[in-house]
Amino acid sequence: MEIVKEIQIPTNSLPKMIKIKDLIYFEGPLLSHFESVYKENFLFYWVDTNDTFNRWIIFRTSNELIDDYLEKRKSLYNLISDENNGNLYKVDIDSNLDYNNLSIIAFEDIPDSYLPEKNSFYTFKIINSNAELKSISEKENVGILQAYYNESSKIGKGSIDLEILGSSLNDLSNINKGIRKAFLNREKNLFNKSKPKNVNSKDSKFDVQAVLQASSFNYFGNTARSFGALFKPASQQSNFPNLVSIEDRYIEFFMHFFEYSTSIEKFTEFIKDIDKNVIDNYKKLLTIINKSKIQFNLNYENSTSNFSISKKISYAEAGTILNNINNLDYDNSHDLHLTGRFTALHLKTGHYQFETFSEDQKTVEISSGYLDSDRKEMAWTIKWDKLYDIVISRREEKKTGQKKAKIEDRIVSFIELDGTLSIPE
Amino acid sequence: MNKVYKYQADFDAIAESCTCPGSEYFSFKEKEAFRFVFEDPNHPNNFVPPLKISPKRFLTKEAIEKCESLGLSLYGQKSGAINKFEELIVNFKNFKKVIGTHIAMGIVDENDGHITKEDEFTHFDMYEFAGSDLSRKFVIVDEL
Numbered sequence: 001m002e003i004v005k006e007i008q009i010p011t012n013s014l015p016k017m018i019k020i021k022d023l024i025y026f027e028g029p030l031l032s033h034f035e036s037v038y039k040e041n042f043l044f045y046w047v048d049t050n051d052t053f054n055r056w057i058i059f060r061t062s063n064e065l066i067d068d069y070l071e072k073r074k075s076l077y078n079l080i081s082d083e084n085n086g087n088l089y090k091v092d093i094d095s096n097l098d099y100n101n102l103s104i105i106a107f108e109d110i111p112d113s114y115l116p117e118k119n120s121f122y123t124f125k126i127i128n129s130n131a132e133l134k135s136i137s138e139k140e141n142v143g144i145l146q147a148y149y150n151e152s153s154k155i156g157k158g159s160i161d162l163e164i165l166g167s168s169l170n171d172l173s174n175i176n177k178g179i180r181k182a183f184l185n186r187e188k189n190l191f192n193k194s195k196p197k198n199v200n201s202k203d204s205k206f207d208v209q210a211v212l213q214a215s216s217f218n219y220f221g222n223t224a225r226s227f228g229a230l231f232k233p234a235s236q237q238s239n240f241p242n243l244v245s246i247e248d249r250y251i252e253f254f255m256h257f258f259e260y261s262t263s264i265e266k267f268t269e270f271i272k273d274i275d276k277n278v279i280d281n282y283k284k285l286l287t288i289i290n291k292s293k294i295q296f297n298l299n300y301e302n303s304t305s306n307f308s309i310s311k312k313i314s315y316a317e318a319g320t321i322l323n324n325i326n327n328l329d330y331d332n333s334h335d336l337h338l339t340g341r342f343t344a345l346h347l348k349t350g351h352y353q354f355e356t357f358s359e360d361q362k363t364v365e366i367s368s369g370y371l372d373s374d375r376k377e378m379a380w381t382i383k384w385d386k387l388y389d390i391v392i393s394r395r396e397e398k399k400t401g402q403k404k405a406k407i408e409d410r411i412v413s414f415i416e417l418d419g420t421l422s423i424p425e
Numbered sequence: 426m427n428k429v430y431k432y433q434a435d436f437d438a439i440a441e442s443c444t445c446p447g448s449e450y451f452s453f454k455e456k457e458a459f460r461f462v463f464e465d466p467n468h469p470n471n472f473v474p475p476l477k478i479s480p481k482r483f484l485t486k487e488a489i490e491k492c493e494s495l496g497l498s499l500y501g502q503k504s505g506a507i508n509k510f511e512e513l514i515v516n517f518k519n520f521k522k523v524i525g526t527h528i529a530m531g532i533v534d535e536n537d538g539h540i541t542k543e544d545e546f547t548h549f550d551m552y553e554f555a556g557s558d559l560s561r562k563f564v565i566v567d568e569l
Contacts, residue, residue, distance in 0.1 A: 019485050027475040027498055028482035048519045054482045076516055095481040116516045123512055
């Protein structure tokens with residue numbers, strides 16, 4: 001190994017650190033992000049080896065610079081040569097992970113063979129840092145969804161501004177409610193299309209419960225780094241090795257909502273069958289991310305099926321998506337099937353309000369609009385204490401620049417059911 | 426026939442903390458493979474996985490790292506190996522000291538071990554069976 005100009009210091013001089021993630025890994029770490037107990041960011045950069053040691057250069061950096069590096073705006077050379085780094089350290093680490101020959105080294109004294117090329121931009125596939133998530137998934141034997149914000153002035157290690165937490169969880173929950181409805185419809189359609197015609201209808205019944213449970217999440221804890229909430233699907237389905245589960249498929253669908261929102265074309269196509277109220281909640285979430293200048297991350301890991309997916313939204317990207325949403329232009333119509341009761345009705349105009357409560361989805365949905373002309377003639381038969389199956393034709397229209405979508409509901413069918421409905425107040 | 430892995434004792438030692446090797450095996454009969462090696466055919470690091478190379482290049486003692494490090498890195502295509510080398514050498518000028526100076530080619534078969542799926546660089550890991558000796562199957566075909 002090279003002899004370098006250095007100032008030796010005691011091997012316990014570095015602050016206690018924990019590894020956040022490996023940024024470059026080949027048969028072992030080569031560039032790893034660590035964080036000190038004082039919340040300073042350090043990079044461990046491998047530079048050399050001999051029979052006894054691996055040599056590393058350790059230098060301070062910032063979350064912003066690491067993001068710039070991962071987004072290819074800065075090279076590894078830019079990071080190591082940044083004049084704000086302060087001291088750079090050199091350490092020789094042996095097989096037992098003991099630190100030897102710790103020293104301070106000036107950037108200008110680093111040998112050329114210990115420096116990356118100036119064009120050392122990040123070309124690697126971002127390494128999923130989900131070792132912790134994987135082990136939780138393995139322990140729980142289910143896929144685990146983690147939602148977290150990168151650390152900032154408002155987000156600490158395991159702590160978070162209450163307003164950000166409350167609003168984010170509420171928005172995320174409402175987004176999930178809307179997405180799962182669309183997923184349920186998609187699964188139903190797929191099931192009906194693939195159902196063999198000669199099979200007994202009892203044996204080939206669509207399992208609504210399985211889909212609903214797979215797309216419902218229970219909060220069950222935090223991860224240790226910057227505030228990270230952990231969720232697991234409510235379902236009790238068994239996981240099978242290397243077999244993508246229904247929970248995995250739902251998460252993939254859920255993630256596509258976030259992924260496609262960066263492209264107006266893809267997003268317009270994806271949201272055709274999705275309740276547009278979801279977009280209002282998404283806008284709230286994006287506004288928090290953008291205004292608080294924080295990065296939002298979703299990671300999912302299922303160690304049994306070997307399925308993982310992740311999405312991050314930086315504050316800059318949140319601004320772009322908000323702009324996309326403002327420029328959305330769509331005019332979609334689709335039918336909604338609801339079961340519930342009428343809570344208001346104007347016999348002359350046909351204006352109604354209808355409320356449904358779903359035990360399965362634990363949600364109350366309210367629709368208001370007009371009866372179509374045929375239904376208006378029969379409006380006098382409607383009873384307040386009766387249950388109805390109704391079909392609503394919902395038209396959702398939004399023009400570029402409009403802040404909110406215009407939603408028009410029109411009842412095209414109502415059928416009185418036996419029995420009365422008890423709706424929780 | 427149940428085969429015993431070459432590093433079975435290491436797998437057993439970490440069995441409580443992780444399932445190792447993972448279950449993502451790709452079935453194969455025989456396959457052309459490439460590996461980074463040193464020119465000296467007797468170099469001790471030529472055909473051993475990272476965990477068996479001294480000094481070990483780790484920063485934490487996580488068991489999962491040990492599991493991954495018991496797989497022998499191979500490539501399905503020479504171009505994949507070269508692309509990976511070029512990607513790494515821009516960032517780590519001394520990396521030849523770790524992986525070697527040449528590329529060797531050989532034919533591996535199902536009796537040598539389990540393999541994982543190839544990634545975008547055609548890289549795959551082989552978890553060798555006891556008795557497997559890839560050094561007898563590989564010859565140097567290029568210099569890095």
